[in-house]
Amino acid sequence: MSDHEGIVPSAPLLKDLKFSILSSGSGGNSLYIEADGKRILIDAGLSEKKLSQRMVSIGRSLQGLDAVFATHEHSDHIRGMGPLLRKHQIELYTTDGTYSRASSTLGKLPGFNSIRAGQPVEFGELVVEPYATPHDAEESVAFVIHYQGLRLGLATDLGRATSEVISKLQNLDVLLIESNHDVEMLDAGPYPWVTKRRIKSDVGHLSNESCGEILSAVKHSGLHLVVLMHMSETNNHPDLARLTAQQALGQSTPNLIIAEQNHPTPLIPLCSPAKI
Numbered sequence: 182m183s184d185h186e187g188i189v190p191s192a193p194l195l196k197d198l199k200f201s202i203l204s205s206g207s208g209g210n211s212l213y214i215e216a217d218g219k220r221i222l223i224d225a226g227l228s229e230k231k232l233s234q235r236m237v238s239i240g241r242s243l244q245g246l247d248a249v250f251a252t253h254e255h256s257d258h259i260r261g262m263g264p265l266l267r268k269h270q271i272e273l274y275t276t277d278g279t280y281s282r283a284s285s286t287l288g289k290l291p292g293f294n295s296i297r298a299g300q301p302v303e304f305g306e307l308v309v310e311p312y313a314t315p316h317d318a319e320e321s322v323a324f325v326i327h328y329q330g331l332r333l334g335l336a337t338d339l340g341r342a343t344s345e346v347i348s349k350l351q352n353l354d355v356l357l358i359e360s361n362h363d364v365e366m367l368d369a370g371p372y373p374w375v376t377k378r379r380i381k382s383d384v385g386h387l388s389n390e391s392c393g394e395i396l397s398a399v400k401h402s403g404l405h406l407v408v409l410m411h412m413s414e415t416n417n418h419p420d421l422a423r424l425t426a427q428q429a430l431g432q433s434t435p436n437l438i439i440a441e442q443n444h445p446t447p448l449i450p451l452c453s454p455a456k457i
């Protein structure tokens with residue numbers, strides 16, 4: 182990627198695993214990951230133009246991406262997907278279920294690669310492992326990213342923690358986990374009853390409390406960073422979500438940050454313990 186060389190000449194730009202949450206929340210989701218010279222995007226819930234701007238702000242570009250993955254067909258995950266894939270001639274990786282539901286929205290694509298839960302996809306040493314999520318979408322998935330013994334887990338848009346979810350999120354170095362709503366704020370808030378019921382259902386979104394239960398079940402001394410994701414601006418408050426997560430993580434609290442809707446995180450490096 183010659184257009185990336187020279188930004189920080191002395192740094193091994195693409196060899197280490199780095200990621201940035203470009204956007205997180207019901208207004209649009211997208212996660213950028215690079216490692217071993219490979220560059221991928223998971224979800225494209227913002228317009229191609231906005232995603233491009235956010236990539237530039239972290240010193241990267243949408244050009245030359247190796248793959249774009251989709252977790253499921255909801256618009257906050259695929260809104261910008263079709264134009265992005267066509268403009269940059271990138272192939273889509275998603276499940277047959279997601280593709281069948283999303284294809285009319287996506288339009289004609291440069292290429293489609295069918296993925297399935299439990300079947301990892303390899304890009305050099307960067308391995309993308311899909312796992313099934315309980316969500317009101319067709320064959321929705323989330324991902325565990327593997328690279329040289331490092332593990333980054335993404336767990337958003339799921340209504341509850343299944344035993345599969347808990348087992349996939351063990352022994353992670355970084356966990357990006359949904360902390361969507363505070364149940365009391367949701368109950369007292371302005372959403373229609375039907376929407377409230379959907380969000381709280383087993384195939385809806387994780388509450389702060391449910392997020393905390395998962396954190397309790399997967400925390401370990403090697404977990405360096407937890408990012409709270411897909412936070413509702415209407416039915417949650419960052420302080421409430423952070424407090425619940427801190428209580429669940431206990432004394433050995435790793436770094437804890439909250440992903441934002443309107444600003445990307447920096448490009449966050451993930452070093453293997455041996456390099457620290």
Ligand SMILES: [Zn+2]
Nearest residue numbers: 207255257338
């Ligand atoms: Zn979503």
Ligand SMILES: [Zn+2]
Nearest residue numbers: 253255316338
């Ligand atoms: Zn969703």
